[in-house]
Amino acid sequence: MSKxxxxxxxxxxxxxxxxxxxxxxQALVHATTTGNFVVSLSSTDLGQxxxxxxxxxxxxxxxxxxxxxxxxxxxxxxxxxxxxxxASRGTHRVGNAIIMAATEAKKALMDVAADExxxxxxxxxxxxxxxxxVKGAPTRxxxxxxxxxxxxxxxxxxxxxxxxxxxxxxxxxxxxxxMRPATCYAHACTVAEVEVDxxxxxxxxxxxKSAYEVGRALNPKMVEQQIVGGAWMGMSHxxxxxxxxxxxARDHGPVxxxxxxxxxxxxxxxxxxxxxxxxxEDGPFGAKGVGEMTANSPIPAIANAIFxxxxxxxxxLPITPEKVLRGILEKGIASSEQRK
Amino acid sequence: xxxxxxxxTVNGDEQAEFIAPGALLADVLRDKLGxxxxxxxxxxxxxxxxxxxxxGELKLSCLIxxxxxxxxxxxxxxxxxxNGAPLHPVQAAFxxxxxxxxGFCTSGMILAAKTLLDRNQEPDxxxxxxxxxxxxxxxxxxxxxxxxxxxxxxEMRGRKSA
Amino acid sequence: xxxxxxxxxxxRPEGLKAVGxxxxxxDIHGHVSGQxxxxxxxxxxxxxxxxxxxxxxxxxxxxxVDTSQAEKVPGVVRILTxxxxxxxVYTILxxxxxxxxxxxxxxxxxxxxxxxxxxxxxxxxxxAAREAVARVKVAYxxxxxxxxxxxxxxxxxxxxxxxxxxxxxxYEGHHCRRVRxxxxxxxxxxxxxxxxxxYQSSPIEHAxxxxxxxxxxxxxxxxxxxxxxTQALFFTLDNSALILNxxxxxxxxxxxxxxxxxxxxxDVIVEPIAFLAAMLTGRPVKYAFSREEEMQVSSPxxxxxxxxKDGVMRNGRIVARQVRLYVDAGAYSRHxxxxxTKAAAHMPGxxxxxxVHVDCHCVYTNRTPSSAMRGFGVTIGDFALEVQMxxxxxxxxxxxxxxxxxxxYRDGDMKAHGETTKGAALIETIQAASTLAGxxxxxxxxxxxxxxxxxx
Numbered sequence: 019m020s021k022x023x024x025x026x027x028x029x030x031x032x033x034x035x036x037x038x039x040x041x042x043x044q045a046l047v048h049a050t051t052t053g054n055f056v057v058s059l060s061s062t063d064l065g066q067x068x069x070x071x072x073x074x075x076x077x078x079x080x081x082x083x084x085x086x087x088x089x090x091x092x093x094x095x096x097x098x099x100x101x102x103x104x105a106s107r108g109t110h111r112v113g114n115a116i117i118m119a120a121t122e123a124k125k126a127l128m129d130v131a132a133d134e135x136x137x138x139x140x141x142x143x144x145x146x147x148x149x150x151x152v153k154g155a156p157t158r159x160x161x162x163x164x165x166x167x168x169x170x171x172x173x174x175x176x177x178x179x180x181x182x183x184x185x186x187x188x189x190x191x192x193x194x195x196x197m198r199p200a201t202c203y204a205h206a207c208t209v210a211e212v213e214v215d216x217x218x219x220x221x222x223x224x225x226x227k228s229a230y231e232v233g234r235a236l237n238p239k240m241v242e243q244q245i246v247g248g249a250w251m252g253m254s255h256x257x258x259x260x261x262x263x264x265x266x267a268r269d270h271g272p273v274x275x276x277x278x279x280x281x282x283x284x285x286x287x288x289x290x291x292x293x294x295x296x297x298x299e300d301g302p303f304g305a306k307g308v309g310e311m312t313a314n315s316p317i318p319a320i321a322n323a324i325f326x327x328x329x330x331x332x333x334x335l336p337i338t339p340e341k342v343l344r345g346i347l348e349k350g351i352a353s354s355e356q357r358k
Numbered sequence: 359x360x361x362x363x364x365x366x367t368v369n370g371d372e373q374a375e376f377i378a379p380g381a382l383l384a385d386v387l388r389d390k391l392g393x394x395x396x397x398x399x400x401x402x403x404x405x406x407x408x409x410x411x412x413x414g415e416l417k418l419s420c421l422i423x424x425x426x427x428x429x430x431x432x433x434x435x436x437x438x439x440x441n442g443a444p445l446h447p448v449q450a451a452f453x454x455x456x457x458x459x460x461g462f463c464t465s466g467m468i469l470a471a472k473t474l475l476d477r478n479q480e481p482d483x484x485x486x487x488x489x490x491x492x493x494x495x496x497x498x499x500x501x502x503x504x505x506x507x508x509x510x511x512x513e514m515r516g517r518k519s520a
Numbered sequence: 521x522x523x524x525x526x527x528x529x530x531x532r533p534e535g536l537k538a539v540g541x542x543x544x545x546x547d548i549h550g551h552v553s554g555q556x557x558x559x560x561x562x563x564x565x566x567x568x569x570x571x572x573x574x575x576x577x578x579x580x581x582x583x584x585v586d587t588s589q590a591e592k593v594p595g596v597v598r599i600l601t602x603x604x605x606x607x608x609v610y611t612i613l614x615x616x617x618x619x620x621x622x623x624x625x626x627x628x629x630x631x632x633x634x635x636x637x638x639x640x641x642x643x644x645x646x647x648a649a650r651e652a653v654a655r656v657k658v659a660y661x662x663x664x665x666x667x668x669x670x671x672x673x674x675x676x677x678x679x680x681x682x683x684x685x686x687x688x689x690x691y692e693g694h695h696c697r698r699v700r701x702x703x704x705x706x707x708x709x710x711x712x713x714x715x716x717x718x719y720q721s722s723p724i725e726h727a728x729x730x731x732x733x734x735x736x737x738x739x740x741x742x743x744x745x746x747x748x749x750t751q752a753l754f755f756t757l758d759n760s761a762l763i764l765n766x767x768x769x770x771x772x773x774x775x776x777x778x779x780x781x782x783x784x785x786x787d788v789i790v791e792p793i794a795f796l797a798a799m800l801t802g803r804p805v806k807y808a809f810s811r812e813e814e815m816q817v818s819s820p821x822x823x824x825x826x827x828x829k830d831g832v833m834r835n836g837r838i839v840a841r842q843v844r845l846y847v848d849a850g851a852y853s854r855h856x857x858x859x860x861t862k863a864a865a866h867m868p869g870x871x872x873x874x875x876v877h878v879d880c881h882c883v884y885t886n887r888t889p890s891s892a893m894r895g896f897g898v899t900i901g902d903f904a905l906e907v908q909m910x911x912x913x914x915x916x917x918x919x920x921x922x923x924x925x926x927x928x929y930r931d932g933d934m935k936a937h938g939e940t941t942k943g944a945a946l947i948e949t950i951q952a953a954s955t956l957a958g959x960x961x962x963x964x965x966x967x968x969x970x971x972x973x974x975x976x
Contacts, residue, residue, distance in 0.1 A: 231948065
């Protein structure tokens, strides 16, 4: 019996948004008279943390503390249209809609504050702490919520904004396929190190070392969540999962988690990641969608590492111990081991 | 069908309900008692989302008929920081370490972690892995959960010696 | 996690305050305290449970349906067949003008995959619903089935879906989505080496810990509210209204907190029939997939078969890439016509290749319809392309990382689908990964850049 190590690499890119565009999202922002800003959406959070990042985007645009942002989602009666959360579109599309809405709301707010403070609106800025102050003369200021109150009760003005972001839909040319799939792409490169047991064909992933180019990491810890969770799912896809183990025959399809295999907490590799940022031209603060890409590069990296280790190509997923062992036996490695 | 009475303690409070015979503990906790932190992911006993404590032991509530726990003491996630009490160190560590994304497995994970730390104040990584091996997470890749539990263990040791 | 700041620094404005910060998740307190509310964390008085009678056959004609014994089960309130569904045959991408409608909400004359919905039983308890489902008698005449994508395309293969009339989706008169760039035959003729390889994946499940489900509640004002874990509220609302032949404004979707999606909650599967059940019974109705249904009946990622034929020069430049790709859509379109186009758009990968020929087929077979999953249209393509890159590198005797950098796309390069490359960063990403992994690079590879160099 021996365990043999190998290393493999894969490099990929991934488009942001629904393929070919045509997937708008809207957002509404309004100031309450209590110092909050409500962002009304009909977008869904699947766990990737959309509700948090949207609040950060709104806070950055308005220049107010993120704690004052309330994300109100999802209800089709009160939230304006959103195409949905898929295709790594949420941050890009919904984020841009929020920037547009918050920009309009901010202008209304600053116009009222300008009146209250008797200056030009252009001479004002928000301090990120909940106040509106005169540029260069921060002692001349008023709390944001006071401006919102004044807008409502004194000036009779709304402090609110509307936003929409739409990438115009592209129609593929039928003969050549000329089309515009996306306006920006994220990138990933993974180096996988594996150890193959030549007696059983089992593959342990020792490490995954990856670099990700994400446009702009709006919340680095949450980008890390996608990276680590995605890498795990990629490893699972490469080595464990199938609903049809004898595809294309449909026999023995798993019906519970005893039969549908995924790596457990004891199977996870050492993980290292690096983030690069090349801001997209049209993403919110340059962000690109990353939720899907993170599962993709580990899969071929692991396959290539297995070849590097034992000289066996398994060109079908999942790469089960059975397939690896058959390859090893065909190459005669195991039989020569047994002869020793 | 005639309902049957069942009585047990949940998070320190005595509960008495009339339930359909064979009703699962998970359904009684969620639908009758409104304690929805306990989730049902599979109803097959293979994902761990429905984990609760029954008389101090970790159990899968999707496999237990409620009548079987007549008279027992049950703990759910809601009992960890009851009625606005400060978060248990395990809960706080999960929050600080970004150890949840969709949150659906979190209840079972935290109870499994808490039970480990009640018994073993100095778990190594292998002990943590073993403790959560009955809980499936599809989002995080487990690493932040392991980190959170080790951090909670360190925090709890620190408090003890303080 | 390391932040590699030196690349593209001039393109990154600084001074952001609220973004670029690892703000704690707004939902984390709810998650760790158990207060986060998912769709099923609600009870409604009088709620009914919907369970499905499903086809045990891969492909069969339905001869008769007898619900008389099921109706007698105490607790059963209503049983629905295709006759109750106002617009029974639909396709979810009709909203983006994909045709034809090809999927019944409840099977009418035929079933096309094992597990397909046939009869909906609505009862006041799960136990009663389950009992009634077991008592519905459906008589089938089994038909020959086809499971292999290339077999399905051959003349004489069993026809899976009569609404299409053939076992493939038609793209503007073509049997596949095509990309044509340069002259593929000339490219192969010029190449020093030509290899063709075959790659195969099997379907995989999203397996979120929370299964697909919804609860529909009739409201006092005559409207209906659906609490759902769908990933796309309006997409679900619009399709449901079309299937029910109801004014859109009568329906309301509430959700936004999902226990894992991964693309598995964008098929509009549970909501339309739950809406119908609520409308016909006047009571709240819950329809949730069991784990077994989630695994074998809910749509998986499509299995794909991909042939990649490459022509490569001794110096490592790929001069021709021909891709023949088959998406196993299963019995119904769902999102596959879109995903197959996305697969074509992704080719030939982030590399600049002067001659590219792509045919991506969306093929119907007698299996659970596949649909969107994390990396839709791209994940399996990347598996094929990146294993192929490894084979090519070894064939020409060049380090696998150097080989990729040599072929990587750069700003200004023409892509196979006619767009000009911009915002490229593959080279820098590879450089950063090689540093992290301690994989040595040549000076040439270290000096390479996405933003400088000859446009190709």
